[in-house]
Amino acid sequence: MRRIPYLLAGLALVVGPVTVGGQGNMVQTHIGHVMTGFQGTPNSLGLLPTAFSEAKIAAQHAGLAAKMPGDLDSMKLHAGHVIHAVDPSVEVKGPGQGYGVKRAAAGVAQHIQLAAKSEGASKNVQTHAMHVAASANTVVKRADEIVALAQKIRAAGAAAAAAPLVAQLQTLAMELTAGMDANKDGRVSWEEGEGGLQQAQQHMELLIKGEGGA
Numbered sequence: 124m125r126r127i128p129y130l131l132a133g134l135a136l137v138v139g140p141v142t143v144g145g146q147g148n149m150v151q152t153h154i155g156h157v158m159t160g161f162q163g164t165p166n167s168l169g170l171l172p173t174a175f176s177e178a179k180i181a182a183q184h185a186g187l188a189a190k191m192p193g194d195l196d197s198m199k200l201h202a203g204h205v206i207h208a209v210d211p212s213v214e215v216k217g218p219g220q221g222y223g224v225k226r227a228a229a230g231v232a233q234h235i236q237l238a239a240k241s242e243g244a245s246k247n248v249q250t251h252a253m254h255v256a257a258s259a260n261t262v263v264k265r266a267d268e269i270v271a272l273a274q275k276i277r278a279a280g281a282a283a284a285a286a287p288l289v290a291q292l293q294t295l296a297m298e299l300t301a302g303m304d305a306n307k308d309g310r311v312s313w314e315e316g317e318g319g320l321q322q323a324q325q326h327m328e329l330l331i332k333g334e335g336g337a
Contacts, residue, residue, distance in 0.1 A: 125151055126320070144225055149241035149242065149243075150238045150241045150244050150248060152238075153237045153241065153328070154234075154235070155235040156169065156170060156230070156234040157169055157230075157234050157235050157238075157255075158169050158327060158331075161173070161234075163222075164222055164227070165220040165221065171227070171231050171320070172222075173220070173222055173227040174228045174231060174262065174320055175300065175320050175324075176220060177208045177209070177219055177222060177223055177224040177227060178208070178219070178224045178296070178300045180219050180298040181202075181205045181219070181224060181269070181296045181299060182296040182299070182300065182335070183232060184201040184204035184205045184296075185289070185292045185297075186209065186293055188201035188205070188289045188292065188293070188336050189289050189290060189292075189293045192282065192285075192289065193282050193284040193286075193332055194282065195279065195281065197287060198276055198282065198285045198286070198289050199276060199279070201310060202273040202274075202276040202277050202292065203217060204217045204219070204276060205269060205273050205296060206270050206273045206274070207219045207223075208220075209224045209225055209266045209269050209299075210223045210224070210225045210226070210266060210267075210275075212229075212306075213270055215235065224262065225263055225267070226300055226322075228259045228260075228262040228320070229260075229263050230309075231255065232256040235252045235255045235256050235259070235327075236252060236256050238252055245334065247330065247333035248330055248334065251326045251330035252321075252330065254318075254326040255313070255323045255326045255330070257313050257314060257318055258313045258318025258322040258323040258326070259318075259320075260261050261316060261317065261318060261319070262299055262318070262320060262323070265295060265298055265319075266299065268295055269292065270296045272288055272292050275288055276288045276289060299319055299320060299321050300301050300321055301319050302317050302318045302319030302322050303316075304320070305317045313325075
């Protein structure tokens, strides 16, 4: 099987084959849904690269909002754009791809857990699936926090009230990808409350490597 490129934070990367040694077809199928292709995503990309792409847009617009702390209208505009990239079911129009970080990350958690529960799934798949799912579920929770915060920005009556919320929004948007060191131990792990999309991707790579992939 050919190697399949996918986008990660704007960079084209190449991962090993989705077919992993000795696994049942449904294990392969669900890993493929996470990494390389899923029906209904923009350009039918995998759920994880879709989440990365939408998170990048959210972070860009959170940054644009933070650049103009004295302009209430600008902050409200970009807060709406962040919502669209994170959860377009809340804000239908915007610069995102129309799928949303939240939906894509929830899909990652769902399908990697389905892979782990499929007949023939190895211990390696089961172990790293737990790590991937934990990180993805943390991203889902962070996405909800972002939407709630952005809605507060859009309801603000003055720039002085909105600006500190925008600063928080920018931090949260960056954490969608990078995660956060919640326990202050000097590293960001896959554990609940810490993991971001980068940690989910790291453990997908470990999963594939453990099954003989490149």
